[in-house]
Amino acid sequence: MAAVHDAAARCIESQDFEGAQALLQDVVSAGAAPMPIWRLLAVALRAQGKAEEGRDILAMLARQVPGDLSNRFDLAETLLLLGDFERGWQEYRYRYSLAHTRSIERKVQRPRWDGQPIPGQTLLIHDEQGYGDTFQFMRMARWARARSQARVIFEVNPETLTIARRMWGDEDLVARGTLPVTFDRHCELMSLPMAMGLTLADLPGDVAYLSADPERVAYWRARLADVPKPWVAIVWAGRPEHVNDRNRSVTLAQLAPLGASGATFLAIQKGPAAAQAGTPPAGMTMVSLSDGIRDFEDTAAILHLADLLVSVDSSPVHLAGAMGRPVWVMLPFVPDWRWLLDRDDSPWYPGMRLFRQPARSQWTPVIERMASELTTFVAQWRRNVE
Known part of the structure; x- marks a missing residue:
């Protein structure tokens, strides 16, 4: 069992999820298998987009070993990904019992609010x-x-x-x-x-509940006064330390096809990947604003002025969505739970479009589709301003 487990773990590390599933399926189909084998099988299934099969395994393990809180957290994220909010939020409460989240827990010596009215408190x-x-x-x-x-x-x-x-x-x-x-x-x-x-029916609720600072907007409007429109803000990489960053981030070079749209791209990328804006792909008109962005207020002001944000899964996506701005998000084949599955819109943000990988690691179809849509977007923008 240990040899199979280790071999499957190596497959998962190298992203050979089909190979891992084949190894693990042989063991579980032969009869009783230890919990770590089932856990790895759930990981391999989810990575292939088989979220419901993975959910069933995680739910079985939660019944068998309710004290395994790491499994309960994985179950929560899978339930939420599938849109099962009722069960998902209940399981999500186990997030603070894990080694990597315990450090951010707020130690509070008061009861947690249960959603009931508490007037006077x-x-x-x-x-x-x-x-x-x-x-x-x-x-x-x-x-x-x-x-x-x-x-x-x-x-x-x-x-x-x-x-x-x-x-x-x-x-x-x-x-x-x-x-x-x-x-x-x-x-x-x-x-x-x-x-x-x-529940999903409660969303989106408030629309454009966040806004930009008028003084920052005025500053960036003046700074960009001579930059040709339309303006497309762009982010191509998330935080490199994020656990899923290699699946969600791209390079600026990969986005070269977007340049044919004729838009001017406002690079608001932060972190190590921001340096790529210094040598944008041929044919892509780009203005790098990254060094001038001091904080989220600057980001919000730029998003207020931009005609569109194109981004991988990152914090500016949520800021723009919360401001009611148009956003196009590039998503990996198996996204973070909040983006759900099999839809090109988001219940959280009405002005958002989701561009999903058709298969694992396949960014090219996403970028080609986005490039085509962006060309149409720019042409429509020009017709509107004529």
């Missing part, structure tokens, strides 16, 4: 994960304020504080890491879906 809602998560779920903080009938204090990371203020107001908004406030109950931002029983 104070509720602390605190963000917890990445910037994209914060932008995506900020809308639910306002929903919770209405439902709880409580005084709600919203605690966010300092990098998104000023953006949150325009949505929330000046009162009862604090930056994470400041002096603690007194409260009766608390809820993590991404536990609000569980507390409030969020």
